[in-house]
Amino acid sequence: MLDAARVQKELVECNKDCHISGISVDLHRDGSSLYHLTGTISGPLDTPYEGGAFEIDIVLSESYPFQPPKMQFKTKVWHPNISSQNGAICLDILKDQWSPALTLKTALLSLQALLSAPAPNDPQDAVVAKQCLNDHTTFVATARYWTEAFAMRTTVGTEEKVKKLMEMGFPENLVRSALENVKGDENMALEKLCSG
């Protein structure tokens, strides 16, 4: 059986200083089970993830904390150790390096640290990792664009730009990649789209 007392204590402990740590854990929206939780981490400063709020799906097994929690990014994120497809995470403490003395908070802190320090040589997403190694500038731009597009509460800005450009008759995929290339500058994107 899941150690409910411990999980309860963890939730209280973690949310006590969430305004400082930028990390919080809550029950999953559509349920009241302690097995299914949602974590939130804020993107670290001075990284392309700054300003983003990333949601993480957390599933606990019967033998938690003696087995690691299952964690997966719900928010799309462009990072070599996180799948750009499904948010799966490649992190040792969520696998064989897990210890029962670690907590959900320490695990989420590790994820935050992972955002600051990508490890492209041990990748989860090969495409991102390759870009991170070979074309770092593009990698940073893409990561930034994804943060703005998916992790910011005010993503309306980007979506409005997309909508506007699409109304001008450009297909959505071209609009998005153009915006991505110019870091969201609407005029430059239009110029780019017009020049073909």
Place this chain on the structure above:
Amino acid sequence: MFEDENEDADLYCYDFDQEFEYDEYLEGPRTVLASSTQVITKESLLAAQKADLQSVMQFLPISEHNARVLLIEYRWNVEKVLDVLVDKGKDYLFAEAGISTSKREDSASSSSSSSSLTCCVCFDDVSSNNASMMDCCHTYCNTCWTTYFIVKIKDGQSKRIKCMDPKCNTVCDETIVRNLVGATNPQIADCFERSLLESYIEDNNKVKWCPSVPHCGNAIRVDHDDIYHEVECACGLQFCFNCLLVTHSPCPCTMWKLWMKKCQDESETVNWITVNTKPCPKCHKHVEKDGGCNLVSCICGQNFCWLCGVATGRDHTWTSIVGHTCGRYEENKVRGSIRAKNELHRYIHYHNRYKLHLDSLNLETKVKVKTQEKIASLESKQSKMIDFSWALNGLNRLFKSRRILAHSYPLAFFIFGNQLCHGKITREQRDTKKILFEDYQQQLEYNVERLSKALEENFDTFEELDVMQTRLDIINLSVHVDNLCFKMYDYVENDLLDSLFPTGDRIAPYISKGIERALELPAGISKQSVDLESSTDDKTGRHASLKHDLPRRIEDGECSSKKRKEEASTGDGFLDLNVPPPPSPHSLYKG
């Protein structure tokens, strides 16, 4: 009595010389040492393991638990542990393996007072009586430890359960694991115990489970680094220590695996025959289609249509056979290249010879019984000769050599074929090697058949002098065949494998006496290790208590194994019959 002996003096002296030479030849430089392999039974596994643990504890003042941690880390290689200790020092050795020596006596005693602490896993406050501290000084409550151990044991990680502290590499004390888990889940504690025991087999380069099916429960240990070795388990199975398949020298492991695969695919051959041959409508022999047109001729003289199999006349063109209208006579699609067909013929050639010797081997028991009957009949004749081991020795030599001959064909198939050896040497070089090898093979084959014939003779009906002659023939042929086998192995090892596959498999060495039967290890703690144990006790006085840590069933193991040993010694009369008896002229004749 003495007169009798004098009468036979000539005969006896002559024989003695023969026997003597044979023996000296066996004791020659190529003879391999006494048994270097041991059987480890369920009962002796503990003793075997203990002996290694104790030799580590002899040069390092550590507990049995930590000795086991070290040996699991270094795959039960005591010398390796010693090497690392000498080269890199004790601290490095311990840190790498996950051994902590920071637990101090005072901290252990202070925790025995009933103070309370907060367990960092369940966040509960517990009294220190209900918490356990590992060697690294990390303490958690017993409930958390127990749950943690059970999760790890069920997960198959019994051999290396690390401390719960996230940054700590220390392996948990097996005594604590045993006690905590055993208190609530004895079955899981047993599982833990078994994993520790079996680590000696599974994490050990020198020990492997016997591959018998159903499994005999034994493992085999070799005392040297040579993995290309053929062994015999106590259950009677003879196998290759490297690939765990039934013995196959002088064919190397990889080639043998390819050969087994090929033999299994023989259904393919059957397919080929059905696709490429058709039964003659007259004599029903399988006729292979050779040319391009669809008229085939059987050696019985019958012609028939390839497409429908109906008998026809001989007159035909590309498009039709005179007087035949099956409507299917058309340009033949060439099925498979001629090369593929040649390859198959080549396989069939080698396989036939391989099979021939195997089939003869299958008669082994039958021939043995017959020879024993002949011996019994000679013995009943009140002959002066009382020792007939030459007949059984000859027989064993015959079977052994036949097996070698059989296995030499798969070797030749691959080593002189294109599949593995293409482009390694020139065609001429290969042909030269092939001629030489086939010469060894033919000589061996010829003499094996002679030996076989000599043994099949009804020497029990012979006059005494003729029996003596047969005996001499068999002894001489055995020596000769043995020598030829040795030469063949030598040629394979040095002239074929070394030059063609310098980095590939080697073959098990040729052992004239036959495949070594592994010796059963005593199940009790051997005398040597008992001595070791008592000496450690004398020196430090701290290991004595370790004996009490042993699980209870070890004592049971000792009892049952003693019983087992007795049974084995009465029930198993088999000795190596390939070894000629030592020259003991007095036993040859009745006095």
